[in-house]
Amino acid sequence: MSNGTSIKTDNFRSKFMDKLLMGMSWSEYSKTLITPFNIVAALILSIGIPTIAIRFMYGLATVTHASNEYPWGLFLGWGLFGGVPLSAAGFVVGTAYYIFGFKGFKPLVRLAILTGFLGYLFACLYLLTDLGRPWRIYYPMFIGFGTASVLFLVAWHVATYLTVQLLEFSEAILEWVKSRRVYKWATMIVIGMTIAGIILSTLHQSALGAMFLLAPGKLHPLWYSPFLPHLFLSSSIYAALCMVIVVSTLIARFLRGAADNNFLGNLDRMTLGLGKGACVAMFVYFVLKLVGVAHDDNWYLLSSPYGKWFLVEILGFVLLPAAILTYGVKNSSAGVVRFGAFYAVLGIIMNRMNVSIIAFNWNLPEHLHHIIPPWREVIVVLTLVTIHIMIFRWILNRMPVVREDPEYMEYH
Amino acid sequence: MDGTVKKPETENISEEKENTCEISRRGFLAGSATAAGALLLGSCEHAYASMEFSNSKDRYGCLTDLTACVGCRSCEKACNEANNLPTPDVSFDDASVFKEKRRPTSKAYTVVNQYKNPKDESKPIYRKIQCNHCNEPGCASACPVHAYTKTKEGAVLYDADKCFGCRYCMVACPFYVPAYDYESALEPKIAKCILCYDRIKTGGIPACAEACPGGAITFGKRNELINIARKKIVEKPDRYIDHIYGEQEAGGTSWIYISGVPFEQLDFPTNLTKRPLIEETKGFLGAVPVVLTVWPAFFGMVYAALQHREGPHKGQKNEKEEEKK
Numbered sequence: 001m002s003n004g005t006s007i008k009t010d011n012f013r014s015k016f017m018d019k020l021l022m023g024m025s026w027s028e029y030s031k032t033l034i035t036p037f038n039i040v041a042a043l044i045l046s047i048g049i050p051t052i053a054i055r056f057m058y059g060l061a062t063v064t065h066a067s068n069e070y071p072w073g074l075f076l077g078w079g080l081f082g083g084v085p086l087s088a089a090g091f092v093v094g095t096a097y098y099i100f101g102f103k104g105f106k107p108l109v110r111l112a113i114l115t116g117f118l119g120y121l122f123a124c125l126y127l128l129t130d131l132g133r134p135w136r137i138y139y140p141m142f143i144g145f146g147t148a149s150v151l152f153l154v155a156w157h158v159a160t161y162l163t164v165q166l167l168e169f170s171e172a173i174l175e176w177v178k179s180r181r182v183y184k185w186a187t188m189i190v191i192g193m194t195i196a197g198i199i200l201s202t203l204h205q206s207a208l209g210a211m212f213l214l215a216p217g218k219l220h221p222l223w224y225s226p227f228l229p230h231l232f233l234s235s236s237i238y239a240a241l242c243m244v245i246v247v248s249t250l251i252a253r254f255l256r257g258a259a260d261n262n263f264l265g266n267l268d269r270m271t272l273g274l275g276k277g278a279c280v281a282m283f284v285y286f287v288l289k290l291v292g293v294a295h296d297d298n299w300y301l302l303s304s305p306y307g308k309w310f311l312v313e314i315l316g317f318v319l320l321p322a323a324i325l326t327y328g329v330k331n332s333s334a335g336v337v338r339f340g341a342f343y344a345v346l347g348i349i350m351n352r353m354n355v356s357i358i359a360f361n362w363n364l365p366e367h368l369h370h371i372i373p374p375w376r377e378v379i380v381v382l383t384l385v386t387i388h389i390m391i392f393r394w395i396l397n398r399m400p401v402v403r404e405d406p407e408y409m410e411y412h
Numbered sequence: 413m414d415g416t417v418k419k420p421e422t423e424n425i426s427e428e429k430e431n432t433c434e435i436s437r438r439g440f441l442a443g444s445a446t447a448a449g450a451l452l453l454g455s456c457e458h459a460y461a462s463m464e465f466s467n468s469k470d471r472y473g474c475l476t477d478l479t480a481c482v483g484c485r486s487c488e489k490a491c492n493e494a495n496n497l498p499t500p501d502v503s504f505d506d507a508s509v510f511k512e513k514r515r516p517t518s519k520a521y522t523v524v525n526q527y528k529n530p531k532d533e534s535k536p537i538y539r540k541i542q543c544n545h546c547n548e549p550g551c552a553s554a555c556p557v558h559a560y561t562k563t564k565e566g567a568v569l570y571d572a573d574k575c576f577g578c579r580y581c582m583v584a585c586p587f588y589v590p591a592y593d594y595e596s597a598l599e600p601k602i603a604k605c606i607l608c609y610d611r612i613k614t615g616g617i618p619a620c621a622e623a624c625p626g627g628a629i630t631f632g633k634r635n636e637l638i639n640i641a642r643k644k645i646v647e648k649p650d651r652y653i654d655h656i657y658g659e660q661e662a663g664g665t666s667w668i669y670i671s672g673v674p675f676e677q678l679d680f681p682t683n684l685t686k687r688p689l690i691e692e693t694k695g696f697l698g699a700v701p702v703v704l705t706v707w708p709a710f711f712g713m714v715y716a717a718l719q720h721r722e723g724p725h726k727g728q729k730n731e732k733e734e735e736k737k
Binding site: 067098131145149155198199202203211 | 550555559574576583584596600683684689697704722
């Protein structure tokens with residue numbers, strides 16, 4: 001009897017290792033690991049992980065420039081405010097496919113959901129790095145209820161949404177471990193989870209903008225607007241569509257082996273479809289931006305130095321990429337759309353950094369000097385970005401995300 | 413909280429504000445603000461930190477007469493002792509600290525800065541900075557874990573046992589008051605003046621006000637302080653400018669100021685509105701229940717309608733639509 005159990009355990013172990021090493025032996029697998037990307041990644045991690053350890057052992061002051069006037073820096077500006085709109089990918093594409101029935105995007109749905117899930121997971125990791133006492137992360141849920149706080153809402157919704165996205169992505173995980181029964185349950189909740197995702201995303205994407213409503217005297221009037229929630233929400237829609245284009249382009253370029261022909265063959269067509277949606281959303285956002293300036297009659301500020309930077313943002317990083325996307329869609333050129341999407345994603349990150357860092361405290365003396373982050377803060381961000389990419393790649397290589405598992409075709 | 417007092421007040425405010433909040437109030441005030449709901453919704457029902465006692469006569473405050481301050485820093489010293497703060501590197505009678513503009517830190521709840529007097533260069537102006545104890549504190553509106561409390565005595569208190577260190581209060585405070593000890597890895601916390609709450613609760617006065625030799629800090633009921641300030645301005649129009657800072661700024665503060673020179677020359681934030689900061693986010697918070705209730709119905713219906721239309725030829729129609737695109 002004990003013999004039988006040990007055979008079973010051995011069997012399980014070998015199956016498990018088979019999954020982890022993608023059917024290769026240890027020596028074969030470790031040989032595949034020596035790539036230029038991995039060498040650079042190892043270099044970054046070898047400096048970055050000790051830096052993160054220093055932050056947790058000796059406090060935030062050892063790593064960041066955070067001060068009493070500048071409580072937030074790169075961790076939140078880049079990781080939370082910059083990362084969350086790009087992670088709207090899961091909800092936007094999920095809604096288009098499951099609710100509105102755009103079945104043509106099928107090969108992209110799981111990729112979009114994974115982009116969203118990992119994006120949120122890492123937004124939380126950036127937050128944990130930045131919180132003074134990260135081990136109290138659950139306090140808004142169980143200890144103190146700041147119901148009047150926008151951040152309270154963000155905390156609840158991001159936590160709930162992270163769970164929802166894990167459930168949405170569980171289909172792929174369950175296919176990977178060849179589950180049948182649990183898999184069926186997972187497919188049954190998809191519509192409910194997608195609708196939950198829409199609600200939670202609408203609210204917390206806009207809530208991230210609403211957070212800055214409490215700082216009217218500190219945020220430059222060109223970026224401060226009663227429409228901040230609307231601006232954050234509407235820009236997250238095109239951020240999501242463009243981010244899916246960016247991620248799928250990178251996969252088609254660098255991770256072809258993980259994708260099947262259904263994915264690669266349909267990619268140009270899907271890219272054009274996403275691009276079409278993105279340029280409509282971008283023009284809506286651009287007009288909203290102008291309405292925001294008009295609402296407070298802030299036109300006169302456009303000639304100031306910050307005004308010129310504002311024009312660079314909305315003309316150079318919203319209108320111009322929107323025009324490029326439109327040109328690409330009109331001429332059915334997936335390549336041009338891809339270029340436009342990369343550009344638009346850059347514009348979104350720029351906008352969030354402007355709101356949370358560059359235009360925040362603009363009226364303090366030597367402001368621009370204060371916002372330059374120290375190298376340690378940058379290396380922590382680089383480390384988290386590297387780990388993000390590595391986990392993303394690890395999942396794509398193993399789970400059926402950009403390819404279909406033949407055993408599960410009947411369910412799709 | 414007494415429901416009968418609360419309702420008329422919130423309704424008045426919502427009428428002044430934008431439609432988003434109004435719609436939500438009309439539709440959902442009745443049923444949606446149950447305790448469990450409020451957790452996820454974050455309704456504007458609970459938005460006000462001090463609603464019950466906004467006009468309370470018992471509310472205390474301080475009046476700083478900037479024309480009377482001589483920059484002796486006795487208040488800094490008294491504050492340091494009363495709150496058991498670490499001894500500073502530079503002693504309290506060393507005037508060299510005036511070379512730069514300081515701000516409250518985790519080791520000093522109050523600091524005094526020196527400014528040039530445009531009227532008389534030989535008599536510099538001194539400005540004491542500490543928490544102003546807003547009537548509707550921005551820090552309390554920002555805090556997701558309810559670590560801030562506006563007491564009925566007027567003091568705004570902070571509870572380090574609840575705080576998880578997000579520092580949103582520091583972002584929200586229009587006066588740049590809350591400070592954080594970034595050096596601490598295990599027990600970092602916010603530091604700020606608490607209006608010597610333990611003293612005033614038992615009939616005492618704040619340590620700084622007690623220590624001030626020049627009579628620059630007057631402690632008392634806020635209503636009375638405003639009357640005193642007004643009287644001073646009327647009696648000596650040459651000495652004071654006609655403005656009580658803190659009477660209305662950011663919805664009013666417990667700590668108010670009168671000055672001989674315009675407040676912007678002394679680095680007081682002068683770009684603040686008369687509205688409490690919570691007013692800025694109330695419209696958004698009010699719209700939350702609408703989204704939570706309307707969205708599932710709307711998207712559920714869209715899904716059901718599309719499924720229904722697809723009927724037996726499930727999938728085909730949409731593929732055609734896709735091709736047209």
